[in-house]
Amino acid sequence: MFPTPVQKSGPLASAAYQIILPIALVIWLLPLLGVAVTSVRPSGDLAAGNYFGIPSSFAGVENYKAVFRDSPIGTYILNSFKITIPTVIGAVGLSCLAGFALAVYRFKGNLALFFLFVAGNFIPFQILMVPVRDLTLKLGLYDTVTGLVLFHVAFQTGFCTLFMRNFIKGLPFALIESARVEGVSEWRIFLHVVLPLMRPAIAALSVLIFTFVWNDYFWATVLVQGQSAMPVTAGLNSLNGQWVAAWHLVSAGSIVAALPPVLMFFLMQKHFIAGLTLGATKG
Amino acid sequence: MGNVTLTRVTKKFGAVEIIKGVDLTVEDGEFCVFVGPSGCGKSTLLRMIAGLEDISSGSLSIGGRDMTDVDPAERGVAMVFQSYALYPHMTVAENIGFGLRMTGHPKEEIARRTAAAADMLQLKPLLERKPAQLSGGQRQRVAIGRAIVRNPDVFLFDEPLSNLDASLRVQMRIEISKLHQDLKSTMIYVTHDQVEAMTMADKIVVLQAGLIEQVGSPLELYHRPRNIFVAGFIGSPKMNFLKVTARPTEGGVAVTFPGGPSLTIPTETPVIKGETTLTLGIRPEHLDRETGDVTLAGTVRLAEHLGSETLLYVTLADGAEISVKADGLTSARPGDAISIPLLARACHLFDTEGTALHNGDLTR
Ligand SMILES: Nc1ncnc2c1ncn2[C@@H]1O[C@H](COP(=O)(O)OP(=O)(O)OP(=O)(O)O)[C@@H](O)[C@H]1O
Ligand SMILES: [Mg+2]
Numbered sequence: 001m002f003p004t005p006v007q008k009s010g011p012l013a014s015a016a017y018q019i020i021l022p023i024a025l026v027i028w029l030l031p032l033l034g035v036a037v038t039s040v041r042p043s044g045d046l047a048a049g050n051y052f053g054i055p056s057s058f059a060g061v062e063n064y065k066a067v068f069r070d071s072p073i074g075t076y077i078l079n080s081f082k083i084t085i086p087t088v089i090g091a092v093g094l095s096c097l098a099g100f101a102l103a104v105y106r107f108k109g110n111l112a113l114f115f116l117f118v119a120g121n122f123i124p125f126q127i128l129m130v131p132v133r134d135l136t137l138k139l140g141l142y143d144t145v146t147g148l149v150l151f152h153v154a155f156q157t158g159f160c161t162l163f164m165r166n167f168i169k170g171l172p173f174a175l176i177e178s179a180r181v182e183g184v185s186e187w188r189i190f191l192h193v194v195l196p197l198m199r200p201a202i203a204a205l206s207v208l209i210f211t212f213v214w215n216d217y218f219w220a221t222v223l224v225q226g227q228s229a230m231p232v233t234a235g236l237n238s239l240n241g242q243w244v245a246a247w248h249l250v251s252a253g254s255i256v257a258a259l260p261p262v263l264m265f266f267l268m269q270k271h272f273i274a275g276l277t278l279g280a281t282k283g
Numbered sequence: 284m285g286n287v288t289l290t291r292v293t294k295k296f297g298a299v300e301i302i303k304g305v306d307l308t309v310e311d312g313e314f315c316v317f318v319g320p321s322g323c324g325k326s327t328l329l330r331m332i333a334g335l336e337d338i339s340s341g342s343l344s345i346g347g348r349d350m351t352d353v354d355p356a357e358r359g360v361a362m363v364f365q366s367y368a369l370y371p372h373m374t375v376a377e378n379i380g381f382g383l384r385m386t387g388h389p390k391e392e393i394a395r396r397t398a399a400a401a402d403m404l405q406l407k408p409l410l411e412r413k414p415a416q417l418s419g420g421q422r423q424r425v426a427i428g429r430a431i432v433r434n435p436d437v438f439l440f441d442e443p444l445s446n447l448d449a450s451l452r453v454q455m456r457i458e459i460s461k462l463h464q465d466l467k468s469t470m471i472y473v474t475h476d477q478v479e480a481m482t483m484a485d486k487i488v489v490l491q492a493g494l495i496e497q498v499g500s501p502l503e504l505y506h507r508p509r510n511i512f513v514a515g516f517i518g519s520p521k522m523n524f525l526k527v528t529a530r531p532t533e534g535g536v537a538v539t540f541p542g543g544p545s546l547t548i549p550t551e552t553p554v555i556k557g558e559t560t561l562t563l564g565i566r567p568e569h570l571d572r573e574t575g576d577v578t579l580a581g582t583v584r585l586a587e588h589l590g591s592e593t594l595l596y597v598t599l600a601d602g603a604e605i606s607v608k609a610d611g612l613t614s615a616r617p618g619d620a621i622s623i624p625l626l627a628r629a630c631h632l633f634d635t636e637g638t639a640l641h642n643g644d645l646t647r
Contacts, residue, residue, distance in 0.1 A: 174368035177335050182382030182433065183356030192385065196372045 039063055039251035046247055063252040067239065072227060073253060076235030079145065083231050084213045086149045088206050091156040096198065099164025100190050104176060114165060120158035129222055136223055145229045148220070152213050160205055167201040168194060203271035211261040232257040284346040285436030285469035286311040287332060292341035294327055301327050303493040304341070309471060309486070314463050316480045317473045318516070319490035325473045328490070329439050332471065333362045346436055361430035362439040365446065367422045369414040376410040379428045400428040403462070420451045440472040444479065456483060477519045489513050506644065511637035514564050520594060522564045523605040529632070530558040536632060536641070538563055541601035546577040548627045554640040561640070564631035567594070567608040569645065575624025581605070583619045597621060
């Protein structure tokens with residue numbers, strides 16, 4: 001069997017594996033652990049300079065209670081959902097359609113258009129900060145959920161289209177042709193043949209975009225000012241008082257804020273199954 | 284009505300002309316087979332009839348109606364793909380009924396027609412399975428079932444059996460032939476396989492490089508190839524070709540083999556004027572005779588014992604290679620000297636361009 005299972009390889013390799021893997025794991029988890037530990041630290045620890053040591057007592061309950069009591073985190077989380085869910089639907093829906101068109105139809109400028117989508121991904125969107133802010137102001141979308149959704153959709157669709165187009169290109173084209181000969185309209189081919197086979201791609205992309213937009217801090221601070229449209233990432237900052245930093249509360253808030261993407265991942269997990277096209281062709 | 288007529292049809296991919304002007308008529312109810320070497324444009328031609336590739340110039344009519352620019356859906360054709368192209372997320376029953384459902388047929392009718400097709404193809408016990416849970420032959424049957432339910436005027440098959448193993452291929456070949464007898468629809472069938480072409484076809488179309496070389500019944504193509512390409516393509520093992528010098532004689536052609544022996548081949552009409560070089564063609568199965576009008580001496584290079592017959596690959600005195608289909612019990616072994624009897628009546632003659640001047644005929 002290739003690759004050889006670690007258990008069956010030489011002693012050196014298996015020793016290296018047993019040492020390096022935990023180290024890598026710890027390094028990878030360290031920031032997360034730090035946040036988790038800080039979120040259960042009493043505020044006195046931070047004042048006394050005990051940032052990374054063992055917490056002097058378990059203050060998890062108070063900290064998490066304080067997060068909900070001292071800040072409108074409920075509103076923020078709701079805002080985050082109001083921003084993220086439409087963005088996911090918009091970006092994934094549009095890119096399914098655009099990807100289908102780019103993958104299935106031969107038309108002039110198809111490839112050029114596709115490259116435009118690819119190239120768009122290479123633009124660091126931070127440089128667009130000032131023009132985008134001006135634009136939202138002029139459109140009256142500044143400080144609104146709609147504004148954020150529109151701009152997120154605009155920025156995410158490029159990558160999504162690239163992803164979807166390549167996924168659809170990978171499906172057996174004979175499926176589409178066979179449906180065409182059977183007299184199925186193009187729209188129904190998309191709905192009944194292509195879309196069901198795209199389920200793994202849609203699930204993967206949804207989780208990706210959900211996480212990405214949920215975790216966005218940049219546009220949230222650039223395009224939003226007030227509480228009414230502020231998502232949880234930017235809102236957490238308000239847990240820090242004007243004069244004192246309350247990192248234990250911010251940490252606790254962060255943990256709360258991180259839960260939805262994690263839940264989303266587990267929810268979508270069963271759709272990731274590969275091999276959905278198994279049996280379509282000779283196999 | 285399902286007669287298909289192609290008139291001066293061409294196909295260009297960019298600047299490259301792949302189909303270079305094809306004229307062909309397939310009668311209603313006929314089983315027509317396209318054969319030809321890989322890349323000659325068989326699939327392309329079939330896809331043009333289906334409407335999956337547009338026609339660069341020329342015209343196509345099906346059932347007397349002009350279909351040159353008509354959508355695939357409206358042509359009344361059904362196509363079975365080499366890769367089966369089953370919808371993996373649907374059950375067998377859904378796969379078969381999908382086209383009908385999408386074109387707005389009532390539920391009861393879909394159920395009835397699906398059941399009828401499943402009956403015909405022995406798919407009844409498999410109706411609730413997904414394609415991934417079927418064997419290759421069963422998938423192929425589902426693909427055919429999907430074509431049958433639509434009750435098309437014309438069936439198009441693109442190498443439908445090439446992914447199956449040998450015994451299943453024989454079985455499916457017979458089933459498709461039976462289906463043709465039952466349905467009496469026009470079928471156009473692309474294949475690489477000699478045996479499929481010979482056994483199934485009413486009419487074989489031999490294509491090469493985007494042009495039709497010859498159209499005819501299987502035996503017509505076998506006995507009366509119009510040129511050296513068709514002669515070499517139809518029949519397995521392939522016809523032997525030998526370079527000879529020829530001069531006209533009374534009632535025929537006298538040919539001389541490079542090794543020395545000569546032979547007079549009777550022809551009905553004079554075929555050459557002066558002395559010239561020709562290619563003489565003779566099938567391996569016509570070299571297994573007790574006596575001949577002339578014998579060629581050679582050495583056996585390789586013997587393939589197939590049980591029912593033995594294929595001998597023989598090097599002649601002048602270095603030319605010929606194959607001989609001999610009896611299964613022959614004792615010839617590599618290295619043996621052998622003399623091969625040649626019947627003048629079985630010989631074909633081709634000029635230097637490859638056009639047939641004379642076709643042999645053992646019945647004469
Ligand atoms: N979409 C395309 N664009 C450009 N050239 C193509 C296209 N499709 C087919 N061809 C070319 O057309 C020629 C004929 O292809 P086709 O598939 O019809 O061959 P075929 O006779 O079916 O061969 P095979 O027996 O291998 O299936 C080939 O040379 C192929 O390269
Ligand atoms: Mg082909």
